[in-house]
Amino acid sequence: MFWMQLDRVMGYWPVLLKGISMTVSLSILSLMIGVMLGFAFGMIRAGRNRMLAQIVGLYVDFFRGTPFLLQVFIVFFILPEIGIELSAFASGVVALSNVAACFIGEIVASGIKAVPLGQSEAAASSGFTRVQQMRHIVLPQAVRIVTPALVGQFVLLIKDSSVVSAIGLLDLTRSGWVIVQSVPNGLLVFGIIGFSYFVICYPLIYLSRRMERRGQATIL
């Protein structure tokens, strides 16, 4: 019985593969946008302009404090009401990049604040502009401090991408729903789906753990 079902599930490998590639491409694209936007958020949050920092802080807190599923619905169902028509994939990327940027921004801000003030004072004393201080002195150190936390966040975001199956994207999670229609063994099917997520995420988990161990040695 079990082996027959496993065999049937495996017969659905094109669906599974489609799901995996959707989850992977959605995650990679969103993480790239999220990282870029997140660094901008982080620099503003740790920056000198208090007003701007607070506005971004409020924005970030809003998205960190509401369910991601709700955010996906807002992008997919409510934005069209005000004339912004997005495909399911684009909606998924928008929602996921946005929430990624919010979490990454706070991590980056904490890293920037962890770099001793003496570093930017030394750079300023040599005539570096604020932008140069950030780029050559502060950010490289901040990134080293927060890399393990960032990678950990990436893992959470890849898992969160499963939520976009709710708007009909055939991602890894949804491919499970599709397969389970014809192979009625939820444990088996979603066991395989879960394992696939793990295979995608494990390299990152491993990387983060290694960096954490190494980080303690190299960062003063």
Added chain:
Amino acid sequence: MIEFSSLNKWFGALHVLSDISLSVAKGEVVVVCGPSGSGKSTLIRCVNGLEPFQKGKLIVDGTELGGSEASLRDLRMEVGFVFQQFNLYPHKTALENVTLAPVHVRKLSKAAAEERGRALLEKVGLADKMENYPHQLSGGQQQRVAIARSLAMQPKIMLFDEPTSALDPEMINEVLDVMVSLANEGMTMMVVTHEMGFARKVADRVMFMDRGAIVEIAAPETFFTTPKNDRTRDFLSKVLQH
């Protein structure tokens, strides 16, 4: 070169610098001493604009402080600052620490900056440590890299804020030696330090500060042998004991 006129600064209600008037000539070496919290660091940090002030005037190398960001940056290229805690860039090698500002601020070519950087690191006795990262260097070596880093900008003025206070005693001299040779080359310097041997040897004037004010300033012979003020005498008796 450096001209304070009735400069006043407050941290909230705390009057950290009161009515500072002082002029430091080109090539002069002024040593600043005084008890903890008397405002020595705040004073020299004003000179390169690390601390803003509220009242009075400060002109450094012809530039008045409190102007635009751009004029402050131009000024900072001419004024080196050496910190008590070194503040080397931990993610850069000794040589990179020294070449970073010449390349990005002075816009020197990488090759020219490296040539200058190597020469300076050699001069401070670190020819064999160029590729080392700060955490691989002793405190005295780090501070010498920090001095070389400032010198790489070819400044007209060097400021030192207790450059040897964070060092183990056996490393103090290697740093002071570098500073002595710099003074002998005619660099204009303001040095906050309690190393009175250094003050005797190279200072043109020694200044004693207390509670944000200049209490006494005189040539070293006068300052050490016939201090006028009671507080100066009291302070000297404490620092000269060890």
